[in-house]
Every structure is written in structure tokens, then in C-alpha cells.
Amino acid sequence: MAEFGSGELNRGLISLEGSSAGVAVVYFHATLESLKALHLPEGENFEPVRIIEIDENEDRILIYPIGTQPVAHRFGKPKYRRLRTISVPLDYLTLPTSANEVPDLLGSLPRGFLKDYQFGLGLAKPYQAIVTAIETQARCSHLHLTTKGEARVDIDTLYISLSDFDLARxxxxxxxxxxxxxxxxxxxxxxxxxxxxxxxxxxxxxxxxxxxxxxxxxxxxxxxxxxxxxxxxxxxxxxxxxxxxxxxxxxxxxxxxxxxxxxxxxxxxxxxxxxxxxASHNEEAWQSFFTENPFILTFAFGYPMILVQDQAVAGGRKISGSGEKIADFISKNPTTNNVAIIEIKKPDTSLLQRTEYRRGVYGPSKELTGSITQILDQRYQLVSEFASMQRASRIFDIESFAVQLCLVVGRTPTNPDEAKSFELFRDSLATIEIVTFDELLERVRLLRSFLAD
Structure with a gap:
């Protein structure tokens, strides 16, 4: 499972030094484990390294990317060949009062940034090409992200807007x-x-x-x-x-x-x-398929959804940590940050009972009602422990205003009476969206047809 935060890794610690002028500086300190792995010569110590400057007056955070892998020629040294600082604007920035608040501040950095000082701040590895372009094309040592404006180079600094950066990412x-x-x-x-x-x-x-x-x-x-x-x-x-x-x-x-x-x-x-x-694939295969293609799941809602975590713990210490109530996916509305739980079953899961309850009327199957109870319990667990899981997982851009539920299961019945019974049943579920696998496939086909036209 994916892990949010530094987990068990303990390469370094941080300290915070404040200033009455509205500026605070964060320093990175080596742990005993890192110092032992570095094999420093006798008498040589590792001096704390400045990794962040926080300017409340300018609503900016200045990042000094360093290497944190405990190897002598990289640990505490500049992470990139030429790029030395990255300045990022942050709305409504307030100075942290202690080092414990710094991880929350880092969590508000834009997408594409590493947000855990244990792994070295800067751009995430998939976007190394952006760093290379800055160093070779602009030949700059400093990147200054802006809220608007054209890209320009001023001496040794590249000024570029957040929107342009996000396009490249x-x-x-x-x-x-x-x-x-x-x-x-x-x-x-x-x-x-x-x-x-x-x-x-x-x-x-x-x-x-x-x-x-x-x-x-x-x-x-x-x-x-x-x-x-x-x-x-x-x-x-x-x-x-x-x-x-x-x-x-x-x-x-x-x-x-x-x-x-x-x-x-x-x-x-x-x-x-x-x-x-x-074919006859198990639930894990379908979970992998939707993890690779998460946009398909947005068709279950009627508006864009962003994947937050797959195989997420809906009740436990962390959303992605140990626990018992496992949801296949947790997504969110990118506008309101309201979360949704998505549970994936199999296409061959029966939706209705085999025999008629009354003439032309079929009741829901045991598998379907059990799946509904399961996802309802997941929502209960998530809402009950939402605040504690937010803090433990450092995921603060999600909300539990009205947790939506989506169940992807089975195939749409072809028999008219069965189709009617299925539609009547799922329409009666006010808080759960039930979507069949063939319905999702048809919506992808419609998207393809729309793009082709």
C-alpha cells in the first residue's frame, strides 16, 4: 500500500528558528542512524543544513533541495547540479510555531513537489526532466514560481507561473x-x-x-x-x-x-x-485496472473525481496504514474536496436472486446486499475516525461533508423484468451509486466517440 508521510524512515530531524520580521528558517539535522551510515571521519560532525525559509510577509516558501540518502557524497549536499533554490507562493501563509507544524505546511505545496523532508525536498523524480530543462536551457540556479505572468530569466533566476509549471508537469x-x-x-x-x-x-x-x-x-x-x-x-x-x-x-x-x-x-x-x-478475473485484477486508469471511475459520478488512495483503510490509524476496513478507492471532488468511497466487485457477481419474489419482480441477491452493507460500514468507520486519520496521514485537502458511496458490481441484466427490478432497487438507494461494469465500458466508448467526432 502507498504510505503517506515519512513512515518508518528516519534519515533526519528538523528544527525551526523563528524571526520577529515574519521569517522562519527550518534546518535539517542528521539522526544517529544516518551518521552511523555515513562513516564520517573521527572528529567530523554533520552541521545542520538550511532546507526551508518561510516568509509570512511575502506568502512564500523558499526550498533548498538537498540529498538525504545517507551516502557521504550526497547527504546534506545540494540535490541538483545547478538548481539551488525553489520559491513557491502559498495562499494565506502563516508562520509555524514549532517544527511539528512544518510537515502540514509542506503538504500544501503544489502537485509535482516532494513534500517529505526525509526524502529531500524539491521536485518529485518523475519531473526530473523539468529540473534538467531549467539547468540546461535557462542555465539558472534559482526557480521562482509566480501566480501569473510570462516566463523570463533575470540574471540567475527563472520566473515562471504556477500554471505554466503545472502544464509541464x-x-x-x-x-x-x-x-x-x-x-x-x-x-x-x-x-x-x-x-x-x-x-x-x-x-x-x-x-x-x-x-x-x-x-x-x-x-x-x-x-x-x-x-x-x-x-x-x-x-x-x-x-x-x-x-x-x-x-x-x-x-x-x-x-x-x-x-x-x-x-x-x-x-x-x-x-x-x-x-x-x-475472462474470469478476481477483484484484485480489476482494482489494478482501475488504479492504472482512475478516470474511468469518474464516469460513475457525473462530475470529475480525483483518486486520493487505492486500497485505503477506512477505519484505523492511517488512511493508507494498518487497519481492518479496507476500501478499494477513496476519491474526492476536486472542487469541494468532499470524499467518496468506491468499492469494486466482479463482473460475474449476481445482482438479483435467481427466482422471482413475485411475478416479474426479483429481489436483490445476497452478494449485492452484502456489498451494500460493507460499503455503508466503511463510510461509518471513515466518518467516525476522519479527523484522526487526517492528522496521522497528513492529508488535509479532503473533507467528509457528505461521504458519497459507489459500488461497481456485476453486469446489467438483459431480461426486461430483471432489468426493471434492478433499476427500481438501485434507484431507491439515496446515498449509494451502483454502476455495472458494462455501463462503465459503454461510457468509455461514448467518450471515445465524442473525441473522434
Whole structure:
């Protein structure tokens, strides 16, 4: 399970030094465990390192990224080759009164940032390319994020807006998702062919997709001949250097390329969804599928939802820690931060009893009513312990105003009487949304049709 906060890791501690001028400084101190691992020469000590400056007057936090892996040449040293500070604006910033309040402050940093000083502050590893671009293209040692304004370089500082930064971060996520999709297709074919070699069954070819970029990803994953490393590096560098000019000169072509890529991804996703529906997969397989493609679950609500945690503990010490009441997913409304619990069952779960209760009327199955009771209990546990789990997990951008419940289970009945009974039953559940697997698939198909048109 994912772990929020520093968990059992204990690389360092922090101290806070305040100032009457509205500025506080946070220092990083090595723990005994880290000092022991460093094997420092006798008589040499590790001096505390400044990692954060908090300016209440400017509503800003200044980050000094350092390495925290207990290795002599990295521990406490600048994390990046050139970039030394990152300045981030934070709304309604107030100075912490003790070091214990600093983790909560770090939790309010924008997406894309590491928020645990134990792992070294700065940008998360998936966005290392952004750091490289700043160091090689802007050749700056300082990044100053702003609430608005055009990007510019002033001496040794790059000024860029939070919205522009988030666009770059989102594009990195999309590229990773495309590569993961292509790699998954190759893995599926490789595993199938491995087993086919033992069973003497027919082998299969991996899906390459329709767009050349997706095909390149797939071919590279499969070890097929294509661009060599030098050509690939040149192509990527050329795209990075000219992305702004291409977008301004050929906005229609860029939009079409993006749409084509999204369509290719949706085609592969729909094929995989259909294939899984024809097989007998367990709940864990479906949980993994929705974890990889969380946007599908937003179709269960009618407005965007953001995944907060998969395999989350709804009652216990932490949302992602030990406990007994495990919810498959906890999501939130990005506008109100109101949370929702999503429980995933299997497509072959029966929704209705096999025999009629009365003529043309079917009662809900034991599996369905049991699933409903289960998710209701999860909500009870979550609401009861919400405040303590927030504090323990350091997740403060969620609220339990009216915890919504969604149950993904079974397939829509094809018999008219059964379909009527099912619709009547789920419509009577005021606080639980029941969605079948085939309904989710159809909504993905509708999205694909909409994008194609």
C-alpha cells in the first residue's frame, strides 16, 4: 500500500528558528542512524543544513533541495547540479510555531513537489526532466514560481507561473502514461507467448497502436529495431526545444496529434476492458485496472473525481496504514474536496436472486446486499475516525461533508423484468451509486466517440 508521510524512515530531524520580521528558517539535522551510515571521519560532525525559509510577509516558501540518502557524497549536499533554490507562493501563509507544524505546511505545496523532508525536498523524480530543462536551457540556479505572468530569466533566476509549471508537469504525466500503455501491451504479449511455448498454443503479437509515437514506445519496449539511442535523444531534444514554437505555428496540428494519441490510448483501453470482461478475473485484477486508469471511475459520478488512495483503510490509524476496513478507492471532488468511497466487485457477481419474489419482480441477491452493507460500514468507520486519520496521514485537502458511496458490481441484466427490478432497487438507494461494469465500458466508448467526432 502507498504510505503517506515519512513512515518508518528516519534519515533526519528538523528544527525551526523563528524571526520577529515574519521569517522562519527550518534546518535539517542528521539522526544517529544516518551518521552511523555515513562513516564520517573521527572528529567530523554533520552541521545542520538550511532546507526551508518561510516568509509570512511575502506568502512564500523558499526550498533548498538537498540529498538525504545517507551516502557521504550526497547527504546534506545540494540535490541538483545547478538548481539551488525553489520559491513557491502559498495562499494565506502563516508562520509555524514549532517544527511539528512544518510537515502540514509542506503538504500544501503544489502537485509535482516532494513534500517529505526525509526524502529531500524539491521536485518529485518523475519531473526530473523539468529540473534538467531549467539547468540546461535557462542555465539558472534559482526557480521562482509566480501566480501569473510570462516566463523570463533575470540574471540567475527563472520566473515562471504556477500554471505554466503545472502544464509541464501534466505533460510529463501524459508521456509516462503513453509509455506505460505501450509497455503493458508488450508485457501482455510476452507473457502470453511464454506460456504458449509451454502449452503449444498460438502465440500473439503485441499491440502497436495506430499512432507512430505509440508504435515507437511499443517497439522500444519489445526490443524491436527503430531509432537508436542517439537518434532518440536528438528527436526528444528537438521536440523539447521547439514545443512552444510548434504549438504557436501549428496549433491545429498539435491539437490533432494530442487527440489522435488520446484516441489510440482509449482504443487500447477499450480493447483491454472488453478482454477482461470476457475472462474470469478476481477483484484484485480489476482494482489494478482501475488504479492504472482512475478516470474511468469518474464516469460513475457525473462530475470529475480525483483518486486520493487505492486500497485505503477506512477505519484505523492511517488512511493508507494498518487497519481492518479496507476500501478499494477513496476519491474526492476536486472542487469541494468532499470524499467518496468506491468499492469494486466482479463482473460475474449476481445482482438479483435467481427466482422471482413475485411475478416479474426479483429481489436483490445476497452478494449485492452484502456489498451494500460493507460499503455503508466503511463510510461509518471513515466518518467516525476522519479527523484522526487526517492528522496521522497528513492529508488535509479532503473533507467528509457528505461521504458519497459507489459500488461497481456485476453486469446489467438483459431480461426486461430483471432489468426493471434492478433499476427500481438501485434507484431507491439515496446515498449509494451502483454502476455495472458494462455501463462503465459503454461510457468509455461514448467518450471515445465524442473525441473522434
Amino acid at each position: 501534466s505533460e510529463c504525466d501524459r508521456i509516462a502514461a503513453r509509455a506505460n500503455t505501450a509497455a503493458l501491451n508488450v508485457k501482455v504479449a510476452t507473457a502470453a507467448n511464454w506460456l504458449a511455448g509451454h502449452l503449444g498454443t498460438e502465440s500473439m503479437q503485441y499491440k502497436r497502436g495506430r499512432h507512430p509515437m505509440i508504435q515507437r514506445f511499443a517497439d522500444a519496449s519489445a526490443g524491436q529495431d527503430g531509432l537508436d539511442e542517439e537518434d532518440t535523444a536528438d528527436l526528444l531534444a528537438l521536440m523539447e526545444q521547439n514545443v512552444d514554437s510548434i504549438s504557436s505555428r501549428r496549433p491545429g496540428a498539435v491539437a490533432k496529434l494530442r487527440r489522435d494519441i488520446e484516441l489510440v490510448q482509449l482504443d487500447g483501453l477499450i480493447d483491454r476492458f472488453e478482454t477482461m470482461l470476457t
